[in-house]
Amino acid sequence: MTGPDAFSALVPITQPRVASERVGEQLRMLIASGNIAAGEKLPSENELARALQVSRPVVREALRGLSMMGIVESRQGGGCFVTDLDPKRLMEPLSFYLQLRDYSMDELFRARQLIDSGIAGDAARNATADQRTRLIELARLGKELVDDPVGFRVLDAQFHGLISEASGNAFLLSVSNSLYSLAIDLRRKASEMPGVLTQSAADHIAIAEAIRDASSDGASRAMGRHVDHIRATTSLVAKIGIRDAS
Amino acid sequence: MTGPDAFSALVPITQPRVASERVGEQLRMLIASGNIAAGEKLPSENELARALQVSRPVVREALRGLSMMGIVESRQGGGCFVTDLDPKRLMEPLSFYLQLRDYSMDELFRARQLIDSGIAGDAARNATADQRTRLIELARLGKELVDDPVGFRVLDAQFHGLISEASGNAFLLSVSNSLYSLAIDLRRKASEMPGVLTQSAADHIAIAEAIRDASSDGASRAMGRHVDHIRATTSLVAKIGIRDAS
DNA sequence: CTTGACAACCTGTAAGACAAGTTTCATCAT
DNA sequence: ATGATGAAACTTGTCTTACAGGTTGTCAAG
Known part of the structure; x- marks a missing residue:
């Protein structure tokens, strides 16, 4: 160990390699930055797929991941909504x-x-x-x-x-x-x-x-x-x- | 405000209604209980789908959710593995x-x-x-x-x-x-x-x-x-x- | 015994189809 | 005119099929 190797710390978060995780990351950032507010409705899965140039399963996997983390909530036929982002919900994982x-x-x-x-x-x-x-x-x-x-x-x-x-x-x-x-x-x-x-x-x-x-x-x-x-x-x-x- | 409304605390967790979240919950419990150890390899998506009587996309959504939470890790062609369950990873939410x-x-x-x-x-x-x-x-x-x-x-x-x-x-x-x-x-x-x-x-x-x-x-x-x-x-x-x- | 190619397997992604539920809006009856 | 009703459009949930890209293990040739 000669010195601190800069490369290991240069990329603190490994950006997700798979498409669905990239999509999830992007949506999460939109929510964290406030571009999508709590309780707001997301575009439909088809629209997201078109906008992000990926297939619907990819979008679905991303949304499901966010759903498991308590960030969004899907209602069959109703659409996908950002939750209230309550600590109780977000701390559940x-x-x-x-x-x-x-x-x-x-x-x-x-x-x-x-x-x-x-x-x-x-x-x-x-x-x-x-x-x-x-x-x-x-x-x-x-x-x-x-x-x-x-x-x-x-x-x-x-x-x-x-x-x-x-x-x-x-x-x-x-x-x-x-x-x-x-x-x-x-x-x-x-x-x-x-x-x-x-x-x-x-x-x-x-x-x-x-x-x-x-x-x-x-x-x-x-x-x-x-x-x-x-x-x-x-x-x-x-x-x-x-x-x-x- | 007359009294404390007990109902808000009466339903702490709503059990997941959708299949993929039920699958995810089941896998998570298997890991938490130690039936599947850290670093261990999971059955393939097709095997899981057969065993759980659901389709592969459902299994995939569940695994992707666990993957976003840092519980499992998929390698293309290699299979799906439980991570080392490092606290640093799990505290990401x-x-x-x-x-x-x-x-x-x-x-x-x-x-x-x-x-x-x-x-x-x-x-x-x-x-x-x-x-x-x-x-x-x-x-x-x-x-x-x-x-x-x-x-x-x-x-x-x-x-x-x-x-x-x-x-x-x-x-x-x-x-x-x-x-x-x-x-x-x-x-x-x-x-x-x-x-x-x-x-x-x-x-x-x-x-x-x-x-x-x-x-x-x-x-x-x-x-x-x-x-x-x-x-x-x-x-x-x-x-x-x-x-x-x- | 080592090495290299091949085959089998697994995950990643796409596309299509249908079921089930919700929303919207036009139509009809009041 | 207004309210209720119902159909149509839309959205999510699930399944199926297909193929691309990668890994692993095997087996034969050297």
């Missing part, structure tokens, strides 16, 4: 990866701890007065919902969403939402265990108060502890849940 | 999602500071001996490339990639890579300013040494300073670069 390795759950919690702690710290710095009071309200409301798992989960989503919003960082918000939706099924099971919601409600209050007091470090630490608690109960559920998988 | 919105420079740098610092800390804990020595090598090599912007950028990418890999967290690796590629065009311009690369090379050495010494906090702080330096020079370039944007 990643659940395959989570099935592959049992320790991947740890990766997600480590990521969540890092990012959510940072977000909480930023929220303590940047939140508006309205957001601070609303957070306190939500946290107090949570204490009354510890016996209502469904209601608490909705409130929990609002609480975390509001903190992400208050942090003023759209990118971290995206990442945090992705993590949240990846773990949401496990969270649903965990929230039915006794004591879990009581702990979460207490955590929420600590976080909300730290943000209210503009204590950046305090908010970070409180959020870190919160994620720790969630990790503990969730990994427990994950272990138990193996045997009663359908 | 995440980078597409992060490309969707346009983020401000400040958001990206704040995110990068948070995530790369965390990654550096993890790398100091989890890196193998080989990775530590290789990092030192790369950092030292960088000092000799401060007059070669192109070469330095290649090495810089390798350096950051190796740290992400050493952290052992595929999710954060993917996020970090996305951040890196989102800012790469500005970085190209910045790396041609005098002094920038000298600073970066020094930063790299500090980071590599902290990771070598398994100093988690030190690596985090060194990376944080590094991102700060990059932010300073890059934002300068961004201001200047506005007028000669194509």
